[in-house]
Amino acid sequence: FRRVLFRSGAHRCLKMASHSEVKPVLIEKGCIRDIVNLARGGAATDEVKMQAIHALATLADGDQSCQNAVREADGLAVLLPLLTSQYPEHLEIACTALVKLCTGCSANAKELVLQGCIGNLIGLMDSALWDVRDKACKALLPLAKNNDEAQSKILGSGGVDKFLNYAHDPKMQSFSLEMLQMHFSKHLKEAARSEEHTSELQSLT
Numbered sequence: 001f002r003r004v005l006f007r008s009g010a011h012r013c014l015k016m017a018s019h020s021e022v023k024p025v026l027i028e029k030g031c032i033r034d035i036v037n038l039a040r041g042g043a044a045t046d047e048v049k050m051q052a053i054h055a056l057a058t059l060a061d062g063d064q065s066c067q068n069a070v071r072e073a074d075g076l077a078v079l080l081p082l083l084t085s086q087y088p089e090h091l092e093i094a095c096t097a098l099v100k101l102c103t104g105c106s107a108n109a110k111e112l113v114l115q116g117c118i119g120n121l122i123g124l125m126d127s128a129l130w131d132v133r134d135k136a137c138k139a140l141l142p143l144a145k146n147n148d149e150a151q152s153k154i155l156g157s158g159g160v161d162k163f164l165n166y167a168h169d170p171k172m173q174s175f176s177l178e179m180l181q182m183h184f185s186k187h188l189k190e191a192a193r194s195e196e197h198t199s200e201l202q203s204l205t
Contacts (some may be wrong), residue, residue: 023059027069032059036075050093053078057097060105067105076101076111083120088129095121095135102142109143109150118143118153125162130171137175144182151183 026032038044039052056075059066070076079101082094098117102109121143124136140159144150154160163179166172 023063023066026059027065032056032066032069032075033073035059036070036073036078039075039078046090049078050090053082053093053097057100060097061100062104064105067101067108070101071105071108071111076108077115079112080115080117080120083117083124088127088132091124091127091132092135095124095132095139098139099135099142102139104142106146109145109147113143113147113150113153118150118159119157122154122157122159122162125159125166133172137172140179141175144179154179154183 035052035055039049039056041049044052056070060070079094079098082090085091085094098112102112118140121136121140125133127133127136140154144154160180160183163176163183167176167180169176
Protein backbone atom coordinates (compact mmCIF):
# COMPACT_ATOMS: atom_id res chain seq x y z
CA PHE A 1 0.00 0.00 0.00
CA ARG A 2 2.84 2.43 0.68
CA ARG A 3 4.21 1.71 -2.80
CA VAL A 4 0.77 2.42 -4.22
CA LEU A 5 0.61 5.65 -2.23
CA PHE A 6 3.98 7.07 -3.20
CA ARG A 7 4.90 5.39 -6.51
CA SER A 8 1.61 4.75 -8.28
CA GLY A 9 0.10 8.09 -7.25
CA ALA A 10 -1.92 9.40 -4.37
CA HIS A 11 -5.22 9.43 -6.20
CA ARG A 12 -5.36 5.65 -6.67
CA CYS A 13 -4.66 4.95 -3.00
CA LEU A 14 -7.17 7.53 -1.84
CA LYS A 15 -9.86 5.92 -3.99
CA MET A 16 -9.06 2.61 -2.31
CA ALA A 17 -9.86 4.15 1.07
CA SER A 18 -13.55 4.25 0.20
CA HIS A 19 -13.76 0.43 0.28
CA SER A 20 -14.58 -0.75 3.79
CA GLU A 21 -12.77 -4.08 3.39
CA VAL A 22 -9.50 -2.19 2.81
CA LYS A 23 -9.70 -0.18 6.05
CA PRO A 24 -8.17 -2.76 8.43
CA VAL A 25 -5.28 -3.34 6.04
CA LEU A 26 -4.61 0.39 5.67
CA ILE A 27 -4.48 0.72 9.46
CA GLU A 28 -2.30 -2.37 9.89
CA LYS A 29 0.21 -1.22 7.25
CA GLY A 30 0.44 2.28 8.73
CA CYS A 31 -1.03 3.91 5.64
CA ILE A 32 -3.18 6.25 7.72
CA ARG A 33 0.02 8.04 8.71
CA ASP A 34 1.08 8.18 5.04
CA ILE A 35 -2.22 9.80 4.09
CA VAL A 36 -1.86 12.25 7.00
CA ASN A 37 1.61 13.13 5.69
CA LEU A 38 0.11 13.81 2.26
CA ALA A 39 -2.47 16.11 3.83
CA ARG A 40 0.27 17.92 5.73
CA GLY A 41 3.04 17.82 3.13
CA GLY A 42 4.38 21.15 1.94
CA ALA A 43 5.35 19.69 -1.45
CA ALA A 44 1.85 18.38 -2.20
CA THR A 45 -0.58 20.41 -4.29
CA ASP A 46 -3.78 21.72 -2.72
CA GLU A 47 -5.72 19.16 -4.76
CA VAL A 48 -3.74 16.26 -3.30
CA LYS A 49 -4.05 17.66 0.23
CA MET A 50 -7.82 17.95 -0.14
CA GLN A 51 -8.00 14.40 -1.54
CA ALA A 52 -6.00 13.17 1.43
CA ILE A 53 -8.29 14.90 3.93
CA HIS A 54 -11.32 13.53 2.09
CA ALA A 55 -9.78 10.04 2.28
CA LEU A 56 -9.19 10.37 6.04
CA ALA A 57 -12.80 11.44 6.50
CA THR A 58 -14.05 8.57 4.34
CA LEU A 59 -12.02 6.06 6.33
CA ALA A 60 -13.14 7.48 9.66
CA ASP A 61 -16.84 7.78 8.91
CA GLY A 62 -18.56 5.46 11.40
CA ASP A 63 -15.36 3.53 12.12
CA GLN A 64 -13.84 4.19 15.53
CA SER A 65 -10.65 2.24 14.83
CA CYS A 66 -9.95 4.55 11.89
CA GLN A 67 -10.91 7.61 13.92
CA ASN A 68 -8.40 6.56 16.58
CA ALA A 69 -5.72 5.85 13.95
CA VAL A 70 -6.09 9.33 12.46
CA ARG A 71 -5.73 10.91 15.91
CA GLU A 72 -2.70 8.77 16.76
CA ALA A 73 -1.06 9.85 13.47
CA ASP A 74 -1.66 13.50 14.46
CA GLY A 75 -4.09 13.82 11.57
CA LEU A 76 -6.54 16.05 13.41
CA ALA A 77 -4.04 18.91 13.35
CA VAL A 78 -4.21 19.18 9.54
CA LEU A 79 -7.80 20.42 9.80
CA LEU A 80 -7.07 23.51 11.88
CA PRO A 81 -5.33 25.66 9.23
CA LEU A 82 -8.19 24.96 6.81
CA LEU A 83 -10.72 26.45 9.25
CA THR A 84 -9.16 29.89 8.64
CA SER A 85 -8.71 29.46 4.88
CA GLN A 86 -9.94 32.16 2.50
CA TYR A 87 -11.28 29.45 0.18
CA PRO A 88 -14.86 28.29 0.91
CA GLU A 89 -14.16 24.80 -0.46
CA HIS A 90 -11.36 24.36 2.09
CA LEU A 91 -13.67 25.42 4.90
CA GLU A 92 -16.37 23.02 3.77
CA ILE A 93 -13.97 20.08 3.40
CA ALA A 94 -12.50 20.72 6.86
CA CYS A 95 -15.91 20.95 8.54
CA THR A 96 -17.19 17.83 6.80
CA ALA A 97 -14.06 15.90 7.78
CA LEU A 98 -14.37 17.14 11.35
CA VAL A 99 -17.90 15.73 11.60
CA LYS A 100 -16.82 12.30 10.34
CA LEU A 101 -13.72 12.19 12.52
CA CYS A 102 -15.52 13.22 15.72
CA THR A 103 -19.01 11.72 15.55
CA GLY A 104 -19.03 8.83 18.01
CA CYS A 105 -15.42 9.48 19.04
CA SER A 106 -15.18 11.61 22.18
CA ALA A 107 -11.37 11.37 22.19
CA ASN A 108 -11.16 13.11 18.81
CA ALA A 109 -13.70 15.71 19.84
CA LYS A 110 -11.78 16.51 23.02
CA GLU A 111 -8.49 16.71 21.12
CA LEU A 112 -9.85 19.19 18.58
CA VAL A 113 -11.39 21.31 21.33
CA LEU A 114 -8.00 21.42 23.07
CA GLN A 115 -6.39 22.44 19.76
CA GLY A 116 -8.69 25.47 19.62
CA CYS A 117 -11.13 24.78 16.79
CA ILE A 118 -14.25 25.95 18.67
CA GLY A 119 -13.49 29.63 18.19
CA ASN A 120 -12.92 29.12 14.47
CA LEU A 121 -16.21 27.28 14.03
CA ILE A 122 -18.12 29.91 16.00
CA GLY A 123 -16.57 32.53 13.72
CA LEU A 124 -17.65 30.63 10.60
CA MET A 125 -21.26 30.88 11.77
CA ASP A 126 -21.09 34.51 10.56
CA SER A 127 -19.89 33.59 7.06
CA ALA A 128 -21.71 35.26 4.19
CA LEU A 129 -22.01 31.83 2.56
CA TRP A 130 -24.85 29.60 3.70
CA ASP A 131 -23.00 26.35 2.89
CA VAL A 132 -20.09 27.39 5.12
CA ARG A 133 -22.41 28.39 7.97
CA ASP A 134 -24.33 25.13 7.66
CA LYS A 135 -21.23 22.94 7.71
CA ALA A 136 -19.70 24.88 10.63
CA CYS A 137 -22.87 24.29 12.64
CA LYS A 138 -22.83 20.58 11.85
CA ALA A 139 -19.18 20.41 12.90
CA LEU A 140 -19.92 22.02 16.26
CA LEU A 141 -22.49 19.42 17.28
CA PRO A 142 -20.21 16.37 17.77
CA LEU A 143 -17.67 18.57 19.57
CA ALA A 144 -20.19 19.95 22.04
CA LYS A 145 -22.02 16.76 22.98
CA ASN A 146 -21.03 15.47 26.42
CA ASN A 147 -17.98 17.75 26.42
CA ASP A 148 -17.84 20.28 29.27
CA GLU A 149 -14.65 21.86 27.92
CA ALA A 150 -16.33 22.49 24.56
CA GLN A 151 -19.32 24.06 26.28
CA SER A 152 -17.02 26.41 28.17
CA LYS A 153 -15.18 27.33 24.95
CA ILE A 154 -18.49 27.98 23.19
CA LEU A 155 -19.59 30.28 25.99
CA GLY A 156 -16.24 32.08 25.97
CA SER A 157 -16.38 32.54 22.18
CA GLY A 158 -19.79 34.20 22.30
CA GLY A 159 -21.54 31.14 20.96
CA VAL A 160 -24.60 31.33 23.20
CA ASP A 161 -25.38 34.87 22.00
CA LYS A 162 -25.09 33.66 18.40
CA PHE A 163 -27.41 30.72 19.07
CA LEU A 164 -29.99 33.06 20.63
CA ASN A 165 -29.74 35.34 17.61
CA TYR A 166 -29.92 32.54 15.03
CA ALA A 167 -32.84 30.88 16.80
CA HIS A 168 -35.00 33.35 14.83
CA ASP A 169 -33.49 32.29 11.49
CA PRO A 170 -35.55 29.44 9.97
CA LYS A 171 -32.43 27.87 8.41
CA MET A 172 -30.45 27.96 11.66
CA GLN A 173 -33.29 27.49 14.12
CA SER A 174 -33.09 23.73 14.67
CA PHE A 175 -29.33 23.78 15.25
CA SER A 176 -29.44 26.84 17.50
CA LEU A 177 -32.20 25.43 19.69
CA GLU A 178 -30.37 22.11 20.03
CA MET A 179 -27.17 23.88 21.08
CA LEU A 180 -29.04 26.10 23.56
CA GLN A 181 -30.81 23.07 25.02
CA MET A 182 -27.45 21.31 25.38
CA HIS A 183 -25.90 24.36 27.05
CA PHE A 184 -28.71 25.06 29.50
CA SER A 185 -29.17 21.38 30.31
CA LYS A 186 -25.53 21.27 31.41
CA HIS A 187 -25.98 24.25 33.71
CA LEU A 188 -29.23 22.89 35.15
CA LYS A 189 -27.46 19.63 36.01
CA GLU A 190 -24.61 21.54 37.62
CA ALA A 191 -27.08 23.61 39.65
CA ALA A 192 -28.91 20.46 40.75
CA ARG A 193 -25.64 18.82 41.85
CA SER A 194 -24.64 21.97 43.74
CA GLU A 195 -28.00 22.11 45.51
CA GLU A 196 -27.77 18.43 46.41
CA HIS A 197 -24.27 18.93 47.82
CA THR A 198 -25.45 21.92 49.87
CA SER A 199 -28.34 19.90 51.28
CA GLU A 200 -25.96 17.10 52.26
CA LEU A 201 -23.71 19.56 54.05
CA GLN A 202 -26.65 21.10 55.87
CA SER A 203 -27.84 17.68 57.00
CA LEU A 204 -24.46 17.09 58.61
CA THR A 205 -24.57 20.29 60.66
